Amino acid sequence: DGGITQSPKYLFRKEGQNVTLSCEQNLNHDAMYWYRQDPGQGLRLIYYSQIVNDFQKGDIAEGYSVSREKKESFPLTVTSAQKNPTAFYLCASSNPGTGDYGYTFGSGTRLTVV
Amino acid sequence: EDQVTQSPEALRLQEGESSSLNCSYTVSGLRGLFWYRQDPGKGPEFLFTLYSAGEEKEKERLKATLTKKESFLHITAPKPEDSATYLCAVQAVGGYSTLTFGKGTMLLVSP
Numbered sequence: 001d002g003g004i005t006q007s008p009k010y011l012f013r014k015e016g017q018n019v020t021l022s023c024e025q026n027l028n029h030d031a032m033y034w035y036r037q038d039p040g041q042g043l044r045l046i047y048y049s050q051i052v053n054d055f056q057k058g059d060i061a062e063g064y065s066v067s068r069e070k071k072e073s074f075p076l077t078v079t080s081a082q083k084n085p086t087a088f089y090l091c092a093s094s095n096p097g098t099g100d101y102g103y104t105f106g107s108g109t110r111l112t113v114v
Numbered sequence: 115e116d117q118v119t120q121s122p123e124a125l126r127l128q129e130g131e132s133s134s135l136n137c138s139y140t141v142s143g144l145r146g147l148f149w150y151r152q153d154p155g156k157g158p159e160f161l162f163t164l165y166s167a168g169e170e171k172e173k174e175r176l177k178a179t180l181t182k183k184e185s186f187l188h189i190t191a192p193k194p195e196d197s198a199t200y201l202c203a204v205q206a207v208g209g210y211s212t213l214t215f216g217k218g219t220m221l222l223v224s225p
Contacts, residue, residue, distance in 0.1 A: 006157075031211050042217035043158075043201070050210060058212070090157055096211040101146050103213060105157035 002027045006091050006106035012114045013078065013085060021076045021109045023091035029104070030097055032074035036060060037088040037108075046089075049074055050096075078111065086113050116141045118216035120202050126222045127192055135187040135219045137202030147185050148213060149178050150201040158201055161187075192223045 004025045013019045025032065031050050035043040045058030049068040063082025068074055074093075078085045088110050092103040119138045127133055139147065146165050150158035162171045164180040171178050175196065177188040187200055199220045203213040 004157075033212065035215075040217065043203075043215040045212055048210065048212055056210070088155075092157075094211055101205055101211055101213075102148055102160050102163050103158075104160070105150075107157045108155070110155070 004091055004093055004104055004106035006089075006109050008109060009107070011109055011111045013111060014114060016080045018077055018079050019111065021078070021089055021091075021111070023074045023076065023106060024072055025074075025093045025104075025106075026072060027093055027095070027104060028071070029093035029095045030071070031094045032068070033092045033094075033103065034058075034064075034066065034074070034076045035090045035092065037090060043090065046076065085111055087111060116204055116206055116214040118202055118204055118214055120200075120216035120219050122219060123217070124220040124222070126224065127189075129193055129223055129225050130191045132188070132190045132192070134189070135200055135221070137185040137187070137216055138183060139185070139202075139204045140183075141204050141206045141214075143207035145205045145207045147180055148203045148205070149185070149187055150203065152199045152201055152218070154199075161200075189221070192221075194223050194225050197221055197223045 007022045033048040034046040047066040049055035065077045091106040117140045121136045149161040152158040162178040167182045175190050179186045199218045201218045203215040
């Protein structure tokens with residue numbers, strides 16, 4: 001079955017450490033997205049990518065970085081510059097070129113600073 | 115700037131007690147309005163896309179409607195398994211394909 005796989009499900013980060021969250025999709029979707037979800041805040045856009053080797057900053061990109069070297073993969077690195085990284089991170093994909101703009105989401109990664 | 119406001123923030127219903135969730139939006143030009151269901155600790159699951167005012171879509175006990183300023187998610191005779199957070203999102207015409215989300219409505223249906 002096609003879908004989006006996020007790993008790990010739970011991740012713990014020490015102060016000053018960079019961590020990378022994995023997102024892989026086998027839906028053949030062109031566009032991929034990273035959102036952050038905090039209690040009471042809703043989903044906020046971190047980065048998105050419309051095609052391979054291209055990505056744009058979202059509303060809260062500071063302290064994060066991404067790469068899009070393959071169509072299937074869109075990893076997110078949470079750097080030490082992100083002062084409040086504890087949150088639930090969601091990866092999504094879509095295929096706007098087909099006229100289907102809805103997202104398919106992964107199951108999320110919960111990151112906790114220890 | 116696109117904005118989405120959902121109300122109420124939380125809603126508690128008895129099993130069988132029908133109600134509606136509201137999603138008000140402001141967007142420069144609406145390409146689509148999306149409803150998702152999210153269970154605790156999981157990713158959102160797609161429910162509906164609405165594209166134009168007057169459009170309605172149904173799935174089991176859920177019915178979504180759209181006007182030029184808001185959308186409603188009507189829940190008829192809910193069951194405990196309908197308990198979840200319901201998210202509304204909009205996408206503007208032109209530009210990129212990103213969605214702007216509301217903060218969600220947490221629904222609890224008691225038996």
